[in-house]
Amino acid sequence: MRRLSLWLGAALVALVVLMALVSLVWTPYDPTLVVPGQRLQNPSAAHWLGTDAMGIDVFSRLLIGAQTTIVVGVVSVSIAAVLGVPLGMLSGQAGGWVDEVVMRVTDIAYAFPALLLAILLAARFGASPVTAMIAIGLATIPSFARVTRAGTTQVMSSEFVLAARASGTRWPGVSMRHVLPNIAPLIGVQASVTFALAILAEAALSYLGLSTAAIVPTWGKMLRDAQSVMFSAPLQALWPGLAIAMAVLGFNLLGDGLRDLLDPRLREVT
Amino acid sequence: MTLLAVRDLTVRFGRRRLVAVDSISFDLGPRQRLGIIGESGSGKTVTALALMGLLPETAQVSGSIQLAGRELVGLPDSAIARLRGDLMSMVFQEPMTALDPTMRVGRQVAEVLLLHAGRSGGPARAQVIEMLHRVGLSDSERVADSYPHQLSGGQRQRCLLAMALINSPDLVICDEPTTALDVTVQAKVLRLLDEVLTAESAACVFISHDLAVVSQVCSDVLVMLDGRIVEAGPVARLFTAPEHPYTRGLVATSRIDEVPPGARLPTVEDFFPREQAR
Numbered sequence: 001m002r003r004l005s006l007w008l009g010a011a012l013v014a015l016v017v018l019m020a021l022v023s024l025v026w027t028p029y030d031p032t033l034v035v036p037g038q039r040l041q042n043p044s045a046a047h048w049l050g051t052d053a054m055g056i057d058v059f060s061r062l063l064i065g066a067q068t069t070i071v072v073g074v075v076s077v078s079i080a081a082v083l084g085v086p087l088g089m090l091s092g093q094a095g096g097w098v099d100e101v102v103m104r105v106t107d108i109a110y111a112f113p114a115l116l117l118a119i120l121l122a123a124r125f126g127a128s129p130v131t132a133m134i135a136i137g138l139a140t141i142p143s144f145a146r147v148t149r150a151g152t153t154q155v156m157s158s159e160f161v162l163a164a165r166a167s168g169t170r171w172p173g174v175s176m177r178h179v180l181p182n183i184a185p186l187i188g189v190q191a192s193v194t195f196a197l198a199i200l201a202e203a204a205l206s207y208l209g210l211s212t213a214a215i216v217p218t219w220g221k222m223l224r225d226a227q228s229v230m231f232s233a234p235l236q237a238l239w240p241g242l243a244i245a246m247a248v249l250g251f252n253l254l255g256d257g258l259r260d261l262l263d264p265r266l267r268e269v270t
Numbered sequence: 271m272t273l274l275a276v277r278d279l280t281v282r283f284g285r286r287r288l289v290a291v292d293s294i295s296f297d298l299g300p301r302q303r304l305g306i307i308g309e310s311g312s313g314k315t316v317t318a319l320a321l322m323g324l325l326p327e328t329a330q331v332s333g334s335i336q337l338a339g340r341e342l343v344g345l346p347d348s349a350i351a352r353l354r355g356d357l358m359s360m361v362f363q364e365p366m367t368a369l370d371p372t373m374r375v376g377r378q379v380a381e382v383l384l385l386h387a388g389r390s391g392g393p394a395r396a397q398v399i400e401m402l403h404r405v406g407l408s409d410s411e412r413v414a415d416s417y418p419h420q421l422s423g424g425q426r427q428r429c430l431l432a433m434a435l436i437n438s439p440d441l442v443i444c445d446e447p448t449t450a451l452d453v454t455v456q457a458k459v460l461r462l463l464d465e466v467l468t469a470e471s472a473a474c475v476f477i478s479h480d481l482a483v484v485s486q487v488c489s490d491v492l493v494m495l496d497g498r499i500v501e502a503g504p505v506a507r508l509f510t511a512p513e514h515p516y517t518r519g520l521v522a523t524s525r526i527d528e529v530p531p532g533a534r535l536p537t538v539e540d541f542f543p544r545e546q547a548r
C-alpha cells in the first residue's frame with residue numbers, strides 16, 4: 001500500500017515530466033497557432049483532444065503547458081528551499097533569541113495571505129509566470145523553515161551530534177555533515193508537497209489572470225479560456241483540469257510515499 | 271605534574287539555578303584512571319560534559335577546570351573545540367545513538383582525524399582501518415564501510431572507542447561506556463579499553479554506577495551523591511573499608527556473589543536510608 005503511493009506518485013510525476021520533455025521537440029500542431037475555421041472541434045484522429053475556442057489543438061497546448069508547470073514548480077520550490085532551509089537550520093541550531101525571532105517572523109509571514117502577495121507583486125511588476133513563481137516561492141518559505149527547524153532541533157538533541165562535537169566538530173561541520181544529511185528526507189518530502197501546492201497555486205493565479213501573459217500556454221490559462229464556453233463545450237475544462245489534478249496528485253503521492261519510506265530511518269535517528 | 275585539576279566545580283541549570291554538581295574538586299595525573307560512581311541523577315554526566323565544555327547554554331558553570339595547565343572554564347567554545355577530540359575525548363553511553371546513522375562508520379572515525387591533523391583522505395583511511403583493528407574489530411575493512419545500523423552494539427561501541435582514541439588524547443572520558451552492552455561483551459570491551467588506554471598512555475575518567483565495573487579499569491574512585499563527592503580513594507580501600515554509609519551500600523550491592531542463595535539481595539537503602547539523610 002505504501003509502496004503503491006510512492007510508485008503511483010512517481011509514475012504520474014514522470015508522465016508530467018515526459019509531457020514537458022516531448023513538447024520541447026515535438027507537438028502535433030503549433031500550440032499558439034490560431035485557426036479560426038477549426039473552433040471547438042470534438043476529439044478526432046486529427047485532433048486527439050479536439051480544438052479550443054480559438055481553434056488551437058488542445059493536446060499540443062496541454063503538452064506545452066506541462067513545461068510551464070514544471071518550471072513554475074522547480075523555481076518556486078527552489079526559492080522556498082534556498083531561503084527556508086538555511087533559515088530553519090539557523091533557527092534550530094542557534095536556539096535562544098535567534099530562534100525566537102525567526103519563528104515569530106515566519107508566524108507572521110505564514111498568516112499573510114499568499115494570494116494577496118501574488119496580487120501585490122502582479123500589480124507592481126505586471127502579471128507574468130515569473131511574478132507568480134516568486135510569489136509562490138516566497139509564500140512557501142515559512143513552511144520550509146518550520147519543517148527544517150523541527151528536524152534540526154531533533155537532530156541537534158541527538159547523541160551523535162554531541163559525540164561529533166566531542167570529537168571537535170564545530171557548528172559549520174555539524175550543519176553540513178550531520179544535520180543536513182539527516183533532515184534531507186524531510187526536505188525531500190516537503191519539496192514534493194510544495195511542488196504540488198505550487199502547481200495548484202500557479203493554475204489558480206493563471207485562472208485569475210495573475211500569472212500568464214496571453215501567449216504563454218499554461219493549464220490554468222486553458223481553464224480560464226474554457227470558462228467562456230463552459231456549457232457548450234465542457235470538455236475544454238476537463239482536459240486541463242485532469243492534467244492539473246494528475247500533477248498535483250502525483251507530487252502529493254510521491255511526498256507521502258517518500259515520507260513512509262523514510263520514516264523508519266528518521267525514527268531510528270532519535 | 272597533574273593533567274587535570276578540578277576545583278570547586280559547580281554547575282547550575284536554568285533560571286531556578288538548580289544545582290546539579292556542587293563544588294567538586296579532584297586531580298588527575300597523566301595516565302591515571304579515576305572512576306566516578308554514583309546513582310542515577312547524581313551528576314556524573316553533567317560533570318563529564320562540564321569537563322568537555324559540552325553543557326547546554328542553560329547551564330552555568332563556576333569554579334575551575336585546568337587541563338594541562340589551561341583553564342577551560344570561561345573559554346569560548348571555539349577554543350575548547352580545538353582541544354576536543356585531540357587532547358581530550360569522550361566515549362558515550364549509548365552506542366546505538368552516538369553514531370550518525372547517515373554516515374559510514376569509517377568516515378566518522380576519519381573525521382576526527384581530519385578535523386585535527388588536516389590530513390588527506392588516503393592515509394587517513396589506512397589509519398582508521400588500523401585503529402578499528404586495534405579496538406578488536408578484526409574485519410575492520412568491512413566495518414569501516416558499514417552504516418551504524420549494520421553493526422552490533424558491541425561493534426558500535428568499539429567504533430566509538432576508536433573515534434575517541436585515534437588522535438592519542440591525553441584524557442579520555444568514558445560515560446558508562448558498557449552499560450548498554452550485555453555482560454560478556456561488556457567484559458571484552460572493558461579489557462580492551464584497559465589495553466588501549468595503556469598503549470596510548472592516556473588518562474581516563476571512567477563513569478559508572480557499578481563499583482565492580484569501575485574496579486576493572488580504575489585505580490582510584492570518587493563517589494558522588496546528589497552532586498557532591500561523598501568519598502574518594504583507591505578502589506581497594508573503598509572495597510575493604512568504605513567510610514560513608516552510601517559507599518558501604520554500593521559495595522554490598524556490587525558483591526551479590528557473596529549473598530547466600532535464597533537470601534534477599536542487599537540494596538543501597540539498607541545502609542543509607544535516603545529519606546532520613548535529607
Ligand SMILES: Nc1ncnc2c1ncn2[C@@H]1O[C@H](COP(=O)(O)OP(=O)(O)OP(=O)(O)O)[C@@H](O)[C@H]1O
Nearest residue numbers: 283290308309310311312313314315316317326479
Ligand atoms: N540540560 C539539563 N537541564 C536541567 N537539568 C539537567 C540537565 N542535564 C542534567 N540535569 C540535572 O542534573 C542532575 C544530574 O544529571 P546527570 O545526567 O549528571 O546524572 P547521572 O549521574 O549521569 O545519572 P545517570 O546514571 O542516570 O546517567 C539531574 O538531576 C538532572 O535532572
Ligand SMILES: [Mg+2]
Nearest residue numbers: 314315316445
Ligand atoms: Mg549519565
